[in-house]
Amino acid sequence: MRSKQDCELKAFDRLAKKIKKIFKRLPICILGDSLYACETVFNLCRAHKWKYICRFKEGRIKSISTEFKAIKELEQSKDQNSLVWVNDIAYKDRTVNLMEATMKTEDGKSKEYVFITDIKITKKNVERLIAAGRSRWKIENQGFNEQKNNRYNIEHANSQNYTAMKNHYLLVQITDIIRQLFEKGSSILKALKKTAKEKSSNLLESFRTRILTDEDFTHLSKPIQVRFT
Structure with a gap:
């Protein structure tokens, strides 16, 4: 009996290779928690031509978090909105997009949900992308x-x-x-x-x-x- 679980990201890498081998042309969008908001997953999705929407928590990637926070504050000073997004934040050899939604929880309190994605965020698709990111909780x-x-x-x-x-x-x-x-x-x-x-x-x-x-x-x-x- 094994006493230690395998690293989740290493297991994901092995699984992704098997999925790509079987479903070569299947369009896939990875939904992940904040653990998956990392360069390893970004590179893997780009190599397989997949999309991703991952939960993003402050401190996960400091440079992205800092830039998003600064731009968000500038935008919110002009227009207070429950949905905020920023496209094309530079990160190493790529750009990423972040979106934030402020929503009411079951106990009536407000909670912020931030997601990182390689899908271009627009006014038309932002609510759908947020809903897709949150659908992971159903799983x-x-x-x-x-x-x-x-x-x-x-x-x-x-x-x-x-x-x-x-x-x-x-x-x-x-x-x-x-x-x-x-x-x-x-x-x-x-x-x-x-x-x-x-x-x-x-x-x-x-x-x-x-x-x-x-x-x-x-x-x-x-x-x-x-x-x-």
């Missing part, structure tokens, strides 16, 4: 949190064998993807107005009793697209 709070604490309890040790632990985790990911598609991906299922528990029970029962036919395999062989909106 953390509604995704991993569900898997860890509610449905699957993966925070608990399930084996002392490292390979068995990885296999269990991968099975949980497959299960969660199937469950989400089953619960949210079909207009027919939505029309049934069943609870999540009822849908999950139906899905489990179909795995137990249904036998795949030649017609099923014919449908499975056809390429499909799954879109999330």
Whole structure:
């Protein structure tokens, strides 16, 4: 059993190479926390022709933070706005763009969210970019949190064998993807107005009793697209 986790950025580098190899022309935008706001990720995205939107915290890259703060203060002195952005901040051999949004939290307090991106920020796209950056929290709070604490309890040790632990985790990911598609991906299922528990029970029962036919395999062989909106 491993006692130390791998470096997250090194793991990201390995994963990115595999994704690029399999999906050579797929347009990808990386959403990351402030750890990913670094030259390593910037270089990797440029090499793979990917975009990125990462959370940016003061002090992560001091030169960028200082320039953004200075320009922001000049702009805000002219026009007070909850959305502020600055394009083309020089950083080594590239330029980056920063945007800041002041929003209300659930307890009614104001909180500032700052993101760094290589996408040009305009008045037309700034709200969409902010929303995209913040959507990462759905993965953390509604995704991993569900898997860890509610449905699957993966925070608990399930084996002392490292390979068995990885296999269990991968099975949980497959299960969660199937469950989400089953619960949210079909207009027919939505029309049934069943609870999540009822849908999950139906899905489990179909795995137990249904036998795949030649017609099923014919449908499975056809390429499909799954879109999330």
